[in-house]
Amino acid sequence: MPSPRRTFAIISHPDAGKTTLTEKLLYVGGAIHLAGEVKARGANRRARSDWMKIEQQRGISVTSSVMTFEKDGVFFNLLDTPGHEDFSEDTYRTLTAVDSAVMVIDAARGIEAQTRKLFEVCRLRNVPIITFVNKVDREGRPVFELLDEIADVLALDVCPMSWPVGMGGTFEGILDLATNRISRPDGDSRTFQGRTEDAPQLPADVAEEIELAQAGYASFDAEAYRAGDLTPVYFGSALKDFGPAELIAALAEFAPPPRPQPAEPAPVQPDEKDVTGFVFKVQANMDPQHRDRIAFMRLCSGTFKRGMKLTPTGHGKPIAVHSPILFFAQDREIADEAFPGDIIGIPNHGTLRVGDTLSEKPGVRITGLPNFAPEILRRVALKDPTKTKQLRKALDDLSEEGVIQVFYPEIGSNWIIGVVGQLQLDVLLSRLEAEYKVGANLEASPFDTARWISASDPAALKEFMDLNRSALAKDRDGNPVFLAKSAWEVGYIADRYSKVTFAATRER
Numbered sequence: 001m002p003s004p005r006r007t008f009a010i011i012s013h014p015d016a017g018k019t020t021l022t023e024k025l026l027y028v029g030g031a032i033h034l035a036g037e038v039k040a041r042g043a044n045r046r047a048r049s050d051w052m053k054i055e056q057q058r059g060i061s062v063t064s065s066v067m068t069f070e071k072d073g074v075f076f077n078l079l080d081t082p083g084h085e086d087f088s089e090d091t092y093r094t095l096t097a098v099d100s101a102v103m104v105i106d107a108a109r110g111i112e113a114q115t116r117k118l119f120e121v122c123r124l125r126n127v128p129i130i131t132f133v134n135k136v137d138r139e140g141r142p143v144f145e146l147l148d149e150i151a152d153v154l155a156l157d158v159c160p161m162s163w164p165v166g167m168g169g170t171f172e173g174i175l176d177l178a179t180n181r182i183s184r185p186d187g188d189s190r191t192f193q194g195r196t197e198d199a200p201q202l203p204a205d206v207a208e209e210i211e212l213a214q215a216g217y218a219s220f221d222a223e224a225y226r227a228g229d230l231t232p233v234y235f236g237s238a239l240k241d242f243g244p245a246e247l248i249a250a251l252a253e254f255a256p257p258p259r260p261q262p263a264e265p266a267p268v269q270p271d272e273k274d275v276t277g278f279v280f281k282v283q284a285n286m287d288p289q290h291r292d293r294i295a296f297m298r299l300c301s302g303t304f305k306r307g308m309k310l311t312p313t314g315h316g317k318p319i320a321v322h323s324p325i326l327f328f329a330q331d332r333e334i335a336d337e338a339f340p341g342d343i344i345g346i347p348n349h350g351t352l353r354v355g356d357t358l359s360e361k362p363g364v365r366i367t368g369l370p371n372f373a374p375e376i377l378r379r380v381a382l383k384d385p386t387k388t389k390q391l392r393k394a395l396d397d398l399s400e401e402g403v404i405q406v407f408y409p410e411i412g413s414n415w416i417i418g419v420v421g422q423l424q425l426d427v428l429l430s431r432l433e434a435e436y437k438v439g440a441n442l443e444a445s446p447f448d449t450a451r452w453i454s455a456s457d458p459a460a461l462k463e464f465m466d467l468n469r470s471a472l473a474k475d476r477d478g479n480p481v482f483l484a485k486s487a488w489e490v491g492y493i494a495d496r497y498s499k500v501t502f503a504a505t506r507e508r
């Protein structure tokens with residue numbers, strides 16, 4: 001029997017403390033020895049996009065995408081979700097590869113926009129969530145207000161698992177409600193250094209609050225949590241070491257082990273013998289000299305062994321995975337074995353794509369990794385027209401990585417790229433320059449949105465396509481796409497061509 005696996009992500013709004021918490025989790029998990037090793041921090045960091053920040057520190061870019069550590073016999077796989085405000089497909093796909101999430105909220109700010117969006121993605125897939133209310137060492141909002149906000153905004157039952165005794169200047173520790181043990185701050189830094197006390201004397205107002213809370217909120221129900229209906233709420237301060245250890249213990253005790261994955265022809269169960277996994281992320285150009293890429297595969301079933309042959313469903317011959325990478329924080333390690341829930345990095349030269357299923361068993365396809373209709377379309381104009389070939393290569397690569405989507409119009413040579421958030425445009429331009437030496441400008445596109453088109457009646461599809469050539473394009477995989485000037489136009493055209501399906505997402 002392999003050790004238990006907990007594969008999870010941290011979701012939060014920028015600045016809530018995700019980086020700090022990640023560091024502390026890795027520290028508690030024994031994966032790093034000094035806090036401060038995960039990422040650049042502070043103003044320097046925030047001035048840049050996540051990607052550029054990573055770009056500057058290529059050395060750790062892989063390990064910061066997936067970090068594995070072991071604590072008390074449990075293996076934790078922590079998947080990084082980009083922290084910027086733009087919702088990105090990359091984030092969505094990463095969340096398809098986890099079994100649970102930790103939601104970090106700033107005690108002074110409550111639920112913020114990005115937290116909410118990410119939460120909605122988790123909800124779509126019933127990903128269970130543990131909530132961590134961070135920064136109680138500073139003045140924050142009243143505890144009841146925070147708990148009610150979580151319950152109202154997210155429509156979840158909340159169950160406080162711990163309680164802050166004071167906040168900011170009056171902060172005296174965190175009480176574990178199950179054991180009635182308090183963790184106390186020490187020293188000038190007011191950090192947690194291991195001092196605890198059982199059944200402490202509490203200020204009268206706090207004791208009263210706790211009594212009210214225990215009567216008023218749901219009690220903990222592991223089933224409801226795992227179904228995504230209830231969130232246990234922990235209070236703490238990542239900066240001051242209050243909470244990380246409790247979160248690890250909670251993940252070990254309550255968070256679900258690897259779950260069955262939706263797939264065709266039938267869901268893939270973790271205890272199946274055959275190895276099946278799917279690629280949720282591809283990172284290209286880790287080494288600018290070699291143009292290699294790493295496909296991140298989440299293992300869904302079976303025991304993966306080094307050298308094993310796996311077949312990408314739908315395209316290609318079996319590939320032998322000779323040098324898979326496991327992501328123990330700090331080091332890339334060559335994996336000999338991996339189990340369901342684990343993430344394996346597979347080096348390749350572009351054969352593996354986001355959404356690919358890899359399996360020992362023929363014909364399995366993991367479902368539910370959609371492409372989203374882009375919300376922003378731009379025409380790419382080359383500064384140097386002799387660089388067409390390089391541009392095409394770059395756009396193909398970057399779309400394969402999921403940075404952008406690319407559309408090649410049927411008529412004309414103005415390639416169009418599509419993104420779901422503004423930030424992706426910046427990332428595109430900087431990567432074109434840095435990695436492909438292609439200078440480009442992005443110009444307004446005559447189109448505003450895109451839909452993948454299909455029809456069960458080929459004649460109907462052909463008729464539509466013949467009459468609308470000027471608005472047709474192909475995506476990177478050669479699928480036909482209708483480029484529309486507005487969402488209204490999509491509706492109008494869809495009415496007129498009722499036999500044609502106009503899809504805003506395309507499942508890969």
Ligand code: G4P
Nearest residue numbers: 014015016017018019020041042134135138237238239240
């Ligand atoms: P993010 O990844 O979610 O964007 O947040 P990050 O951990 O970088 O934290 C954002 C800021 O909040 C940082 O301060 C960090 O030190 C601070 N912070 C995180 N957790 C806590 C906490 O529990 N208590 C308090 N008081 N602050 C916390 P900064 O000044 O912007 O950066 P830095 O220069 O201190 O690193």
